[in-house]
Amino acid sequence: GDSVTQMEGPVTLSEEAFLTINCTYTATGYPSLFWYVQYPGEGLQLLLKATKADDKGSNKGFEATYRKETTSFHLEKGSVQVSDSAVYFCARLSGTYKYIFGTGTRLKVLA
Amino acid sequence: DSGVTQTPKHLITATGQRVTLRCSPRSGDLSVYWYQQSLDQGLQFLIHYYNGEERAKGNILERFSAQQFPDLHSELNLSSLELGDSALYFCASSVGVNTGELFFGEGSRLTVL
Numbered sequence: 758g759d760s761v762t763q764m765e766g767p768v769t770l771s772e773e774a775f776l777t778i779n780c781t782y783t784a785t786g787y788p789s790l791f792w793y794v795q796y797p798g799e800g801l802q803l804l805l806k807a808t809k810a811d812d813k814g815s816n817k818g819f820e821a822t823y824r825k826e827t828t829s830f831h832l833e834k835g836s837v838q839v840s841d842s843a844v845y846f847c848a849r850l851s852g853t854y855k856y857i858f859g860t861g862t863r864l865k866v867l868a
Numbered sequence: 869d870s871g872v873t874q875t876p877k878h879l880i881t882a883t884g885q886r887v888t889l890r891c892s893p894r895s896g897d898l899s900v901y902w903y904q905q906s907l908d909q910g911l912q913f914l915i916h917y918y919n920g921e922e923r924a925k926g927n928i929l930e931r932f933s934a935q936q937f938p939d940l941h942s943e944l945n946l947s948s949l950e951l952g953d954s955a956l957y958f959c960a961s962s963v964g965v966n967t968g969e970l971f972f973g974e975g976s977r978l979t980v981l
Contacts, residue, residue: 789968800870800958800972801911808968846911855924856901856960856970860910 759785763847763859770837771867778832778862780821780847788849790814790823790830795844795861804832804845837866871895874959874973882981886947889976893940893961899923900942901962901970902934906955917942918965949980 764779782788789808793801805814810825819834830847847859871894881887893900902914913926917936928934931949936942946953956977960970 791968793970798974800872800974801960801970802870802972803969806968850966850968855913855916855926857913857926858903858911 759783759788759849759851759855759857761847761849761857761859763845763862766844766861766863767865768862769865769867772839773836774866776832776834776837776841776864778845778847778864780830780832780859781828782830782847782849783828786851788851790821791848791850792819792821792830792832793846793848793858795846797843801846837864839866839868842866870971870973872959872961872971872973874957874976876976877974878977878979880979880981881949883949883951885949885980886945887949887978889944889946889957889959889978891942891944891959891961891973893942893959894971897961897963897971898940899962899965899967900936900940901960902928902942902944903958903960904955905958905975911958914944923965946978949978951980954978954980 791806792804794804795801805816807814807823813822844861873892898919904912914928916924934944956975958975960972
């Protein structure tokens, strides 16, 4: 079935370090792909998205490229800040009306 | 503020009881999604409604049911509660049936003792 697999956390980085959070998806159809972020005590909010192969989504210094050949949508940021500490969720939306999320990856950035 | 309102924010109840969680979507959004977030299982998709009709079901237990009313608000009913039902329940809304961004409420934290 439809699924999304994320790297397990927690991920702990020093400020200004490079971030990569891996995400792969099942290749059923041509899903749209998303990254959401959840700050402590809040609901999820959209960070970026890509709707077709080779699209690059970007926002707030974060980027992710829709790779059909590797069924991946890895999240990257060149220089993380303490304020980026949160839980990051990869998600896919297919034509079956199911909006499926990965298990989330907790990021902790140390000053 | 996402514009999605969930009530109650916190709920403590006993095993075997029944609770109802309520969600008001953003103004103009026709789709409502319910998710369960627990520590060991991440964010699990429960069910999706669009304009009053059920569109997709995920890993929703038979003890759970949901509906979307004509004014588009939605309720998630959880019955015969078990300890393992303790979780954060999120509602999210979107404009269409298969459109991109979901807007999440702040969640309802259910504790079953």
